[in-house]
Amino acid sequence: MDDRIAPAALPPLTQSVEQALQDVADFGVGRIEGVLQGAALARVHDALYRAAASDRERGWNDRFVNDNPDDRTNQRVWGLLSRDPVFSDLAEHPFALQAVKALLGWPVLLSNISANITGPGGGEMVLHADQGFAPLPWGGIQGVNIAWAIDDFTDENGATRIVPGSHRLNRTPQPGEGGETVALEAPAGSMIIMEGRVWHRTGFNRTQDRHRGAIFAFYTLPIYLPQENWFLSLNPAVRHYASETMLQLLGFKAGRFGRFYGTSLY
Numbered sequence: 001m002d003d004r005i006a007p008a009a010l011p012p013l014t015q016s017v018e019q020a021l022q023d024v025a026d027f028g029v030g031r032i033e034g035v036l037q038g039a040a041l042a043r044v045h046d047a048l049y050r051a052a053a054s055d056r057e058r059g060w061n062d063r064f065v066n067d068n069p070d071d072r073t074n075q076r077v078w079g080l081l082s083r084d085p086v087f088s089d090l091a092e093h094p095f096a097l098q099a100v101k102a103l104l105g106w107p108v109l110l111s112n113i114s115a116n117i118t119g120p121g122g123g124e125m126v127l128h129a130d131q132g133f134a135p136l137p138w139g140g141i142q143g144v145n146i147a148w149a150i151d152d153f154t155d156e157n158g159a160t161r162i163v164p165g166s167h168r169l170n171r172t173p174q175p176g177e178g179g180e181t182v183a184l185e186a187p188a189g190s191m192i193i194m195e196g197r198v199w200h201r202t203g204f205n206r207t208q209d210r211h212r213g214a215i216f217a218f219y220t221l222p223i224y225l226p227q228e229n230w231f232l233s234l235n236p237a238v239r240h241y242a243s244e245t246m247l248q249l250l251g252f253k254a255g256r257f258g259r260f261y262g263t264s265l266y
């Protein structure tokens with residue numbers, strides 16, 4: 001393994017966005033604990049598991065690229081913005097936006113916000129970097145994933161695993177290429193910042209009876225087409241009631257790209 005990759009260790013959890021951003025620079029990831037607490041965390045937890053149960057009843061369980069093809073236990077929950085307004089609150093959370101602005105600048109686009117709930121026996125994902133869609137050589141960070149731990153993230157229940165320092169390689173892993181991964185353990189309510197180049201995957205859920213709910217809000221530079229086609233999939237009510245920030249994140253405001261009849265003033 002390349003010696004630019006740090007020893008397989010993580011910085012401690014922090015309560016400061018500034019420290020977490022320093023950890024992102026050093027390790028490719030930073031973990032902030034206690035961002036969602038009490039009733040606020042319970043509200044997100046309930047909304048997520050309600051949407052997941054509804055999708056299961058209807059057989060709406062599309063898998064994602066890089067998911068383990070044989071796994072029928074983990075569940076993706078898509079289109080969160082249209083499921084409950086509490087997910088818009090997460091996408092616009094001040095800590096998330098502070099981190100995203102520090103790493104990508106502004107404006108950015110929200111590429112996707114979805115959940116991955118691991119279940120007992122749930123398989124690992126393929127090791128990947130989230131900005132793998134961007135042509136090489138990468139000119140630095142093109143995207144930032146903000147992961148929200150809705151349940152405790154533990155080594156046993158499939159916490160996301162990363163290769164610390166792999167962001168410095170500035171490329172995707174080759175097929176089959178490994179690296180020592182470490183579980184991003186974090187209590188429920190933590191916000192985890194992963195820059196787009198760091199290699200990671202869903203962990204294997206080795207428990208008999210525990211789920212790991214995680215929400216991933218992925219933001220990119222505004223030159224990339226979002227993973228989710230908001231113009232097709234978004235419930236119109238979300239746009240109708242959206243804040244100016246959310247309109248920007250979803251690409252409904254004209255800017256340097258995506259002009260409106262030539263102007264960027266809309």
Ligand SMILES: O=C(O)CCC(=O)C(=O)O
Nearest residue numbers: 116159160200201202203
């Ligand atoms: O489920 C996880 O822990 C990681 C998910 C992930 O890496 C992805 O969706 O790209």
